[in-house]
Amino acid sequence: MRIALLLALAALFVAFPLAFPWLAFVFTLVISKGFAALGVAVLLRAGLISIGHALFYSLGAYTVAYLSRGAGVTDLILQLAGAVAVSSLVGLIIGLFMVRYRGIFFAMLNLAVSMVFFTLLSKLYALTGGTDGVRIGTPTLFGTTIERDTLESILLYGGLVLAFGVGYLVHRYLKSPMGEALPAVETNEIRLEYLGIAVPRVLLAAYVASAGLAGLGGAMYGLLVGHVSPELAYWTISGQLVLVAVLGGIGGVVGPFVGAFFLEIIRSFAVIYFDNIWNLIIGAGLLIVIFFLPRGLYGLIERATQRGPRR
Amino acid sequence: MTAPLLSVRDVHVSFGGVRAADGVDVEVRQGEVLAIIGPNGSGKTTFINLCTGYVKPHAGSIHLEGRDITRNTPRQITKLGIARAFQIPQLFTEHRVIDNLMLAVAARQGFWQVLAPLDQPAHRQRATALLEMVGLQDQAESDVATLPEGIRKLTDIALALALEPRLLLLDEPTAGVSSGEKFPLMDRLMNVLRSQGVTAVFVEHDMDLVRRYADRVIVWNQGKVVADGPPDEVMNDPAVLRDVVGVI
Structure with missing residues (x-):
């Protein structure tokens, strides 16, 4: 049943942009934000709220920019792989420090580090282009030059395939002993230590995975928009990623993508029909989720399709 | 005499003005079931916390089969073969x-x-x-x-x-268990421990359980070991009866 639901959602992702081409951009943005929000959701399972993942999101996009402009790496797949590698590596370095903290300290430290990164991006003009940002050229694929329109299609459909593949791997990880230990960190960290499990290592693995996912999302965003500026590292983007994860639901892999879909669709239609109040709609949605849907919007979809979650 | 599995030597710990361990020496022998009894607040749980690295002694040392584990973390000690069950389930x-x-x-x-x-x-x-x-x-x-x-x-x-584990530390294993279930639980537990050669230390208030299942009893009072020996001998000691068993 769950597979059928996922396939139905995927079919919608394929069918709607064919009927309404402008949705291709929005849906690709959904996948991009979904990856980043999934990274945030991995940490939320351990009760750790990061208000700084815009750092890794923007880092993914800047890595793609530098790979194409500075290093001459124009292949799309290599650019995405490079963005994941750089984000994960930076996640490893920052994570070594972060995993020692919990609660508000973890949230604030992530915020602080990401804002330092934002400032560096804004001020180091010679390196980063300052607030003007950096343009990202259209990449090649297996040595073939591709048009901008083709790139959008590749990013949408390739992104969908990637979402299934990466989502499956993250699902396997969350069901592994290391993944199942994440909610255990929140409920009883001391007991984990008394089982001989190194909690900092559990959290470091989650942090690196989380950074890599955010980097992948950011790389997709950069390629889609063709430009990256420091605003992508600003704290409001980090807050948005947390919002998306909570809206969609952190219990599984699909939730963050559902949350991203909700956010981007509301935002897109709001521009046309009810500009200036889209924040109100998102806020109301978040309140409904917090009070009535502990498993987020995806939990609601699951319930509607009669698939009772175990927990 | 069986070689000690765990040796606690001249250990001191205090919390504010309360001395939970005041120059304590305890040896836990391989394969035995050792019970620790004493009034509330006398330092029994602190002994378990010391042996599992949750509390560090101000002075003294703790050795597991000759290996110094005094400054080890709970995780390191768990890896060496000491496991614990908690007074309040964790x-x-x-x-x-x-x-x-x-x-x-x-x-x-x-x-x-x-x-x-x-x-x-x-x-x-x-x-x-x-x-x-x-x-x-x-x-x-x-x-x-x-x-x-x-x-x-x-x-x-x-x-x-x-x-x-090689050594299992149990903090009031039957607290919260219904009276009818206490003995069946302890019977099952002792069967497992004996069949697998696990050494055990348990803190207990129920004297009937101590008499029935312990090979040796330590009486802990005001941070000191005031008696140590077979259950029948220790629990018939007039001083223990007066100062400890009578107030548990």
Whole structure:
């Protein structure tokens, strides 16, 4: 049943942009934000709220920019792989420090580090282009030059395939002993230590995975928009990623993508029909989720399709 | 005389003005079941906390088979073969009983698997066997958060057993367990410990349990060991009867 639901959602992702081409951009943005929000959701399972993942999101996009402009790496797949590698590596370095903290300290430290990164991006003009940002050229694929329109299609459909593949791997990880230990960190960290499990290592693995996912999302965003500026590292983007994860639901892999879909669709239609109040709609949605849907919007979809979650 | 598995030498710990361990010497011999009795607040749980690295002594040393573990962390000490069950059960309340046990089994059998599921036949089989040991086979799928205290206590003990320890420290193992279940639980537990050659230390207030299951009793009062010997001898000591058993 769950597979059928996922396939139905995927079919919608394929069918709607064919009927309404402008949705291709929005849906690709959904996948991009979904990856980043999934990274945030991995940490939320351990009760750790990061208000700084815009750092890794923007880092993914800047890595793609530098790979194409500075290093001459124009292949799309290599650019995405490079963005994941750089984000994960930076996640490893920052994570070594972060995993020692919990609660508000973890949230604030992530915020602080990401804002330092934002400032560096804004001020180091010679390196980063300052607030003007950096343009990202259209990449090649297996040595073939591709048009901008083709790139959008590749990013949408390739992104969908990637979402299934990466989502499956993250699902396997969350069901592994290391993944199942994440909610255990929140409920009883001391007991984990008394089982001989190194909690900092559990959290470091989650942090690196989380950074890599955010980097992948950011790389997709950069390629889609063709430009990256420091605003992508600003704290409001980090807050948005947390919002998306909570809206969609952190219990599984699909939730963050559902949350991203909700956010981007509301935002897109709001521009046309009810500009200036889209924040109100998102806020109301978040309140409904917090009070009535502990498993987020995806939990609601699951319930509607009669698939009772175990927990 | 059997060689000591655990040696606690001249250990001092105090919390503010309260001396929980005041120059304590304790030896735990291989294969024995040692009971610790004493009034509330005398330092019995502190002894377990010391042996598992949760509390560090201000002075003195703790050795496991000659290896100094005085400054080791709880995780390092667990890895060396000391497991504990807590006075207040320490469980993962977001998980079911079987998941709690499978996490403990995975911790013992190979935790660092990124893509292999926690719920795999080897883990489930061992977890189920552990639940049968403590009589909780019918509670495997129950959510821990909804369980009564007695069952949580048994789950906590099963978690410690999952680690296949050489030394098991139990802090009031039957507290919260119904009176009718106490002896059957302890019978099952002792069978497991004896069949697997596990050395055990248990803190207990129930003198009937101590008489029946302990090979040796230590009496702890005001941070000092005031008596040490076989249960019948120690618990008939007039000073112990007056100062400790009479006030427990």
